[in-house]
Amino acid sequence: MTKLTRRNMLKGTAVAAASTTLGAPMIWAQNIKDVTLRQFGTGVSNLNEVAQKVKEDLGFTLEMTALDSDSVTQRAATQPNSFDIADIEYWICKKVWPTGNLQAMDTSKIANYDKIVGIFRDGKLTPESTIAQGTAPHTVGFTSGADGTDFVQEESGWMTLIPTIYNADTLGIRPDLIGRPISNWSELLNPEFAGKASILDISSIGIMDMAMVVESMGEYTYPDKGNMTQEEIDLTIGIFTEAKQNGQFRAFWKSFDESVNLMASGEVVIQSMWSPAITAVKSRGIPCVYQPLEEGYRSWGGGIGLSAALDGLERDAAYEYINWYLDGWVGGFLMRQGYYSAVPETSKNYMDENEWGYWFEGKEATDVITNPFGDAMAQAGEVRDGGSFEERMGAVACWNAVMDENQYMVRKWNEFIAA
């Protein structure tokens, strides 16, 4: 225990004062410095800069562990005592939540709850939006009560994950090597690009990209791409196996770096890609476009959940952290890399007008756009691929998902790779 001295009292008051200016519920922050929260998740948002800033702003220590999404799922499901905060994707939540390893979060303790975008609350970006297929975040975002292990479809006041980061994914192309407009997912299997196409070798995401292509080719329309039947899986993978045997693909990629190298070296001119990979190619001075397509985007979202074992001061600290997360600094930090924040309006305070205009509103950049690490992302006059937040997130066709037939799909996927 920290000894109660005048000096410590003053420090404590200072921290308390600081937390009130953040607009977050204040806790008596004397011992909070001793708190260490262990967070794990995929690399996307597990950034050391965030941990440093937490130490500065909130005073406690955040330990980050980055793992791939398979390991994240396993750890959240099997080792509930190995973490305090899980930073996971919504489709992983669908698998993990029923195990009871995470605890529901009381939305009345979340200061900015009302400002969280509709996608994570009632599923609608605007009142007119239709809800996309797959594991849409709001379908697994709420539970019935403090001890719930089910999902409910209305805003029950108990959240499973607090949304933190999300984006809309599409195909990346090399416009200089293709030389004509690309506007459909079906172009991935266009024989014109034989030997120059690629798809990612991560089954749960790859199958969704495949489904977008199959639908775009007019071969089949899925009742729900996010939950295929065995026949639909056979059909989808069959079409791609045939294309593979005809030499459509140059390679498959599994890691971020591989996708960047394939594109930058010109081995591949069209492939599934993630937004920061596009940036990495562009930063080498090579033209690369995150091509918006008519059929829409494949989207994903992540959030943070609390371990069921977390209570007392640690839990208070975790709520403090969540409130701080939604308060804008992290949002700005993520949005300046091309992701979206769950509470965009607070992030705006941490971005300048040019950045906000470019990243969120889809306006022309008035000056060089740099990411938080100082790399130039766009020059004056450029517009973000896909346009504004509403245009991009409004055109989501499906969310990353986990299917009932997941194991069957995985086996078929292995056959596809071996074919």
Place this chain on the structure above:
Amino acid sequence: MVSPLMAILLFFLVLPVGMILIVSFWQATEFSIIPAFSFENYEFLFGSSVTFRVFMNTFKYAVVTWVFTLLIGFTVAYFLAFHVRTQRWQIALFLLCTIPFWTSNIIRMISWIPFLGRNGIANSALMSWGVTDRPLEWLLFSDFAVILAFVHLYTLFMGVPIFNTMMRIDKSLIEAARDAGANGAQILWNVIVPLTKPGIMIGTIFVITLVMGDFITVRFMSGSQSANVGRLISNDIALLAYPSAAATAIVLLCTVLIVIATLLRFVDIRKEL
């Protein structure tokens, strides 16, 4: 009384393999492993045509790599052992062969990728010499690339044991053969090759086991487009299907053991050493 060697073998070899064997009969769902006794993993493995295709592919890589590493390894060892006269030069040249091994396995493999690529050095050289007028696509992300990388990575494992046995060959045997009227080819085939067999066999075991157990070279050099048994196992592990991975590993282990047992029928390594 267990001797220290036995204890080490028990703890680091028998115990882990035993664990893998036990787990191979278990079952798994997406996030739990269920201790059970079921042949389901093996049934799936032997019932799937993919397994056979992948095993055949693994053998193909092993055999082709073996042929090339043997040809190159034998030639290099022969040159070092019989054509280089002084021991100083033998040692110097031998060390030269090992220099690439000062870098990591992965780096040596990955450095082929930009070299063989569509716009890589190999293709631009071929085109500027007028050998081809368009880039050769099969140089990279193909079986050719996989085998090239294997040969590059593992030739030394073949060459060193062969060189080692060649150095022990009594030079007077060669003189005797020459005195008896044998020509160069006859000496090579009737004297040197038979006496080098143990080295060839040790090299063969190294190369076969390394290639059959590999997964990362196949993944990178084929651009994830081909599969061998190692990749099946690594895919299963990534998807948390440990029992299924364990069953595949056991089948692979048995296959490799059978191959080695067969090889050892040809040469009694212990006697020859």
